[in-house]
Amino acid sequence: MIETDVLIVGCGPAGLTAAIGLAREGVRVIAITKYAQLAPTARAHCTNQRSFEIFRDFGIEPQAMASATPYTEMPNFTYLRSLSSDVEFARLRGLQLDDEDNLNASPCTIADLPQNLLEPILLTAATQQGAQVRFQTELTTFDQNETGVTAVVRDLLTGQDLTIRARYLIGADGGNSSVAKALELPFDGPGRLGGSLSIHFDCDLSEYTAYRPSHIFYILRSSTDRGGPGLGLLICFRPWNTWQFIKGYTAGQETPHLTTTEAVDVIRDYLGIPEIEPKVTSIGKWDLNSLCASLYQRGRVFCMGDAVHRHVPSNGLGSNCAMQDAYNLAWKLALVLRDHAGAGLLESYSQERVPVGQQYVARATKSMQLHRPLLEAIGLADPNRPEGDGDLARIAANSTDGAARRRGIQETMHAKIHEVRARGLELNHLYQSVAVIDEGQQPKDTGRDLELYARATTCPGAHLPHAWVQRSGHEVSTLDLVGQGRFTLLTGIGGDEWIGAAKAVAERFVLDIAAVKIGPGCEVTDLHHEWAERREIAENGCLLVRPDAHIAWRRMSTDTDPEGALTDAVARILDRQA
């Protein structure tokens, strides 16, 4: 029997992120995948600021950025009849990378990082940290008791079964998760909405695309087109040569199995360019789902990623959410395995991540449902629509009908901003759990749409606001002061008692707590005064920041008994005796 601390089933974005987060804390990790290789095609690609912050904490942000395409090269989303046609209905600007909100929200930027380029970076980091990764190894059964989990895995090369005894098991085994099934996790949502066909291909389309640089070209089809009204998505991975074409099918339709010749035919038809010679690199089918589990843990077994939240690709949330689940759980498991925290801390994983999963599933489903109103406003779903340039003529008509169509398009595109610029959705999570002591504190109302705009607050449960500060003369983010698998106490001028308390509490609990004072003459300075604007606490107050950069506890100013207050807070958060 092989023994380990954590067995991770799955080497997608969730499993590999968990492997890095655990292995770097010295936890013994075995990660298995039933396949002989990592994701062979792009799949997920929009990689958001929170995910890049995780890469930054892991020290792999430079590698990730080097493999990514910046969205400045393909900033728009374009809605048109075909690539060859001049008829364009709308353009939507994506996230404005240089706008002030974006720059203030994070030291990192979003970028397009296809899954087949990301996973090798994660795998390298995981193995460098000491995780053992086994390909062609499939979980067949598992059973748990009070002390651990016994799993039987099959080596698909030899057909031999191996027994692995782990203290914990993570099911990061994707949308058909056998772990979630075996745990009988409760799922909510309508389930399968339909199917989807993906064709990856290489072709120089610069003549049709470079002058209107877009990340996604939405090709709108009419009632008289082959296949009827609907949408085809042309997604650019490398301007303007590497592409993915996606076509969705409703639950009642069967997603076809295409040969390469048929796939080329579909691409030519949708793009409206019969003479192109696309080189098809892969054809795949996958399900469009709308489902989220309301519990991610049973006993010593946890699930994450697509295993527990399954949604359509709109908003590009799938792999981001998967990695962020893993980052949330890894530090907690590491502390519990080292006896630095009680098992009660692990309950916070479901409490914190289920609401995020539910919010993402709801948002992605809603975004996808906006396609139909757009087709209707233009008139493409109308069986009696005019041929040729008639669609444009109807939209351009100086008539009540024309005005209604123009208004309909404008309103739909306005709603679609929530699909392409939902920075707040990605950044504003406010955790409420046993690992956060909020004492009824709530963030101030910003008066802004919290799905669209990031909110900087130090309210317990929130993510630490980013501010540029200086350490040894170098510009760093406040996020660079925290993380690295440890707790951090942040204070300012007048906060010496908090620094002393952090040292005492660290010794008492045998815990790594970094203590950082920010202000003039301190080890970290705030020359731009960005931290002063965002910290909300007084200079002599303090923030206790968790290893995942979420704020666990705060004191607005000094306390009569700083050591006692901090001791109580840490004991509560870590499920330990004060």
Ligand SMILES: Cc1cc2nc3c(=O)[nH]c(=O)nc-3n(C[C@H](O)[C@H](O)[C@H](O)COP(=O)(O)OP(=O)(O)OC[C@H]3O[C@@H](n4cnc5c(N)ncnc54)[C@H](O)[C@@H]3O)c2cc1C
């Ligand atoms: C064809 C396709 C296209 C997609 N396109 C997009 C997109 O455009 N945008 C987007 O945001 N998302 C897209 N997704 C979804 C995105 O890829 C997922 O959200 C993301 O991969 C989730 O990561 P994960 O780690 O949870 O699971 P996965 O990446 O699915 O990884 C699952 C892992 O579990 C392993 N596994 C499963 N069962 C077992 C077992 N019994 N034993 C051992 N190992 C097992 C697999 O080998 C794999 O390593 C797409 C998915 C697919 C399949």
